[in-house]
Amino acid sequence: MEIGLVGLGSIGMAVANNLFRAGHIVCGWNRGKLPCSILRAAGGRVATNPEEVFDACEIVISALSDDSAVEEIFLGSGLLNRIPKDSVHVCMATISVRCASALERAHRERGHAYVSAPVLGNSTQAIAAKINIVAAGDPATLHRVTPILEAVCQKVWLFGAVAYHANVAKIATNFLLGSAVEALSEALALIQRNGLDAEEYMSLIGNTAFSAPAYRMYGDKIIHEAFIPSAFKLSLAARDLALFKSLANSSGLELPLADATMQRIEDAMAEGLSDHDLSALSYLSLRIR
Incomplete structure (x- = not known):
């Protein structure tokens, strides 16, 4: 055909x-x-x-x-x-x-x-x-x-x-991905700041409560700071979070985690990371204050 x-x-x-x-x-x-x-x-x-x-x-x-x-x-x-x-x-x-x-x-x-x-x-x-x-x-x-x-x-x-139900499912899934990477970034920042081995920690969560492929893939990128080349750019994540927030608003929902995740993505983009991988969100959590 x-x-x-x-x-x-x-x-x-x-x-x-x-x-x-x-x-x-x-x-x-x-x-x-x-x-x-x-x-x-x-x-x-x-x-x-x-x-x-x-x-x-x-x-x-x-x-x-x-x-x-x-x-x-x-x-x-x-x-x-x-x-x-x-x-x-x-x-x-x-x-x-x-x-x-x-x-x-x-x-x-x-x-x-x-x-x-x-x-x-x-x-x-x-x-x-x-x-x-x-x-x-x-x-x-x-x-x-x-x-x-x-x-x-x-x-x-x-x-x-x-037909648009497929788009709702896609938008919701990309929101989950963005918020999961931010949560993982914060957890790994805490692990590393306190002297634990990050790869051992990823093995722990990957074989217990958080065995999802996204955690394995993005955890490895975060640990090795493999932000370039990008599998999924921060700028695209920002686009998808904007779609999620717009749909939430039109659905009459107040979803604060989306606001927090979007702010983190915008902060990372302000650091010049727009073309970097979504895992570059971890830059904000790992940097020394």
């Missing part, structure tokens, strides 16, 4: 390569030219615009960066008025519930199918098809696209017929 891709960044190219390995043909488009050249060299077909991708492929996956990119390409350009009625759009972007709802509504009004399918994981995991995908939308469409998504991830987690 020929699968379309709109957006050939680190996640998009990883998805393309895994689709190739699964035996699919890929037709892709990207605003920048270099990713298009890489796709062509890998055996893919390069489209001149997103409309051409939809014309060539019944199922199109978009892997764009944020609300602004999604709105510009899909909602502000008139694209949805020009693509075939039976088009299926699978959006992998981390976007707000407001944007996801507008996108689903715009597709439905024009007779298209839409699935929200944000990614849990980073580009390294995406290359190895070890990301997780949270998907929601029309059940028949979900049934149709799930085998394709399974080719690029370790598991597809289905969250029902309301």
Whole structure:
């Protein structure tokens, strides 16, 4: 099957390569030219615009960066008025519930199918098809696209017929990640300041109450101050915490841990760490006062 891709960044190219390995043909488009050249060299077909991708492929996956990119390409350009009625759009972007709802509504009004399918994981995991995908939308469409998504991830987690529910799950998960890394940073700062071996402590918690992969991965980064290269930039964590806070406000919730975590991320960014890994939050806790 020929699968379309709109957006050939680190996640998009990883998805393309895994689709190739699964035996699919890929037709892709990207605003920048270099990713298009890489796709062509890998055996893919390069489209001149997103409309051409939809014309060539019944199922199109978009892997764009944020609300602004999604709105510009899909909602502000008139694209949805020009693509075939039976088009299926699978959006992998981390976007707000407001944007996801507008996108689903715009597709439905024009007779298209839409699935929200944000990614849990980073580009390294995406290359190895070890990301997780949270998907929601029309059940028949979900049934149709799930085998394709399974080719690029370790598991597809289905969250029902309301497309934006997948985005809520993604936003909540990234909040948990940010707050967990801040909590781990503070615990390790206390451990090290009092002369304990940090790696022994990580072994303790990793084999008892806190055996989650996030603790293992970020604990190692914190101990070795491996903040560059970044698996998940602080600037992206700030974006995701802002989405969480906005959704909490619109849901009538007061969630103080989100405020505290956001403040720590902003403080770290003020220290010039925006492009560093999320684990660089530990810099604030470990520095000498």
